[in-house]
Amino acid sequence: MITLKINKKVHQVDVEPDTPLLWVLRDTLGMTGTKFGCGINQCGSCTVHFNGLPIRSCSVPVSAAQDAEILTIEGLSPDRTHAVQQAWIEEDVPQCGYCQSGQIMAAAALLSQNPKPTDADIDVAMTNICRCGTYQRIRKAIHRAAELI
């Protein structure tokens, strides 16, 4: 049994220790907001917070997540009131929406470290792939969220 603390709640899971955190979230715990995109730490669809830092959960074995504070999209706010979510709604960012949980978690982590990021800061921090090409709106929404915080 592995003990996980996710969105401030403790879970016991019976999985192989090398199982990526992503699949424990999705299959074992039914938290499907975190997405599978590449499995090799490339696209960022699976981004969650690990002790406040954005990590790609497809490439973190669940054993390494014990004792960590994990935050997923489901725990970002109970009612879409996090500034990033609000800004995403205001700018109508998502298209297909598949990558957006990861984008939002990456943006929330950026803003918690750097409350007024410049365009250059955004370029460095936001490396997640969006195949619909919503980058311009993501950029705008991050600046908007910075005003809302």
Next chain:
Amino acid sequence: METLNTSRRTFIKTMTLAGGGLMLGFHLPISSKFAEASTKEQAINAFIRIAKDGDIAVMVPSSEMGQGIYTALPMIVAEELEADWTKVRPEMAPLGKEFKNPAFYMQSTGGSTSVKAWWQPLSQAGATAREMLIAAAAKKWGVAATECEAKNGMVLHKGSGKKLGYGDLVESASKLQAPKNPAMKPKDQYRLIGKSVKRLDTPAKVDGSAVFGIDVRVPNMLYGSVKTSPVFGGEVASMNEAAAKALKGVKAVVPVPNGVVVVADSYWRAKKGVDALDIQFKDGKHANLSNESISKSFHQALENKGAIAHAGGDVAANLKVAKKTIEVEYEVPFLAHATMEPQNCTAFVTQDSCEIWSPTQGQDPAAFVISQLTGLPPEKIKINTTFLGGGFGRRFEQDFLIHAVLASKAVGQPVKVVWSREEDTQHDFYRPCSVSKFQIGLGTDGMPVAWNNRIVCPSILTRVLPQYVKNGIDPTSVEGANELPYGIPHQHIDYVMKDTGIPVGFWRSVGSSHNAFYVESAIDEAAHASNQDPYQFRRKLLDSQPRFRTVLDMVAKNSGWGKSLPKGHFQGIALAKSFGSIVGEVAEISITPEGQVQVHRVVCVIDCGSVVNPDTVVAQMESGIVFGLTATLNGTITINKGRVIESNFHDYKMMRMAETPKIDVEIVQNTEAPGGVGEPGTPPVAPAITNAIFAATGYRIRKLPVSIHDLKSA
């Protein structure tokens, strides 16, 4: 009038899992946070259900893959229905003959058709329901229907001031005869259509609750992971089935075409099962294919005579007498779709039924394939369409569905099959590679008089919809090349169909994705050959094409064409019509000392006729441009020894935030018939970029992607 079985909706079965996830039962809401309707809903026709409290569900027959159709189609219904927009919600239509896309006579989404094909039928559905609701109120009040009007979800009686909400009227209204020719609104009275409305699916897409195919969870569900032959058409030669089955959670190894699905109690265990198989394949007849061999055979095929796609005037004679002749060849590679959501499907097959949950662009093709695999008649097949994590044409195919259906059939339980990114990249139906050759004769004034163009390209429709291939022409291979807007008196455009053994399919903007690159590069070369400005040159050729000319003029103006630019910046222009819409784009680039192309800005103007939701049109242009930039700058699928070399995002590179330019979009305001918007943003990008590179360097890129060229020494 047909009514839907509304009792289904009351069967929403939800079950909370350990982590607060939602188990979906008989009915699939668009978000795991959506509960069932607050009160019982009554169908008034196939597209509209109204609850007692006035909530309105609009059945959307098109799949939502990012293009905003879950908002645009309900807007069309709400407009004629005079609904209160805040009470309208989209719901994905089930399989049904009312939901066949009028553009294709099958339930499917593609070809940028949804708004143009559904505008009339959905307006009709809204207007019909509105008249029935008015008639019900008039009957109740004992007044003439002509004395009543519908407004914002209510029917009002002008004389007495009486009013009733739609929720109070729907039951009696649904029993009335539907009017055959309901009055439709004149366009100048639209309240909703033409105004930017926030997308209805955004809330579910910012909190993780939107249900994509990969998120489906049904009771007793198992998981499947796939491995198929790396060489197209290869077969399993050997595998260690026992090693896979010895692993914890692995339930079965199921043969599927060209490979296997390992079924387990979690995706990760299934994937480990695949790895344990140590599977070996017999390569089959395509094992010697390579990019080089394909490219060589295509260039050779340029010498063949093609099937005529368009012919007018006397090209041969006029090429002979032309003052100057340009002869050029272009080439593009195969491309993968790379939807962010890897291919997946969930199926539950029993003795006498099959239910699937699929992120599909093709409900009718899905039902057809299920029938073939199970022998079940259509009425025993149920298709739940989830959100699609990108489509771009990939999800018209049914290969992932076949895996899920065969796996479920084998184990007798629901199975969700999820492809790895590697499977997804290496087993696509690719955008065809192709080559195109031009001979352009310029007259004494420097303008083109003769245009001879031959395209060599694999056919998509021969496999998918052979009935549309006529006289040797696959229309999707020549679209964007055979109906030039330019006034060139003598034209001959022909097509050599050439199969390669590599599967090809619809890829965002299809034939226009390569033909716009070819045509708009060639016209640019002609402009430079006659020492004319590429914008003015195109403009002169558009004398009799006012809509094209307006787009071209606007994009030149908005981009500051011909004005001074920052040092080292250069512009390229391109214009293309696809899917009923005309798009002009100007790219502004610079080239670093290392030879890297930096795209600073893309200015876009679209004439797509009447617009439902302007912000969605802007979003689709932004999206189509980034999609096109990915292909132009880096996109290539390399075939070697019959297999695809690229496997994941480290070697099949996508545009990311830092490389994405500023994009400015303007929509031409008019009331012409609606055109498409999902695809037309993509075709002009490639030539706008390569034309700008020529302006910067004098080096003409005739083969994509840009990354294979050394621009450092150019």
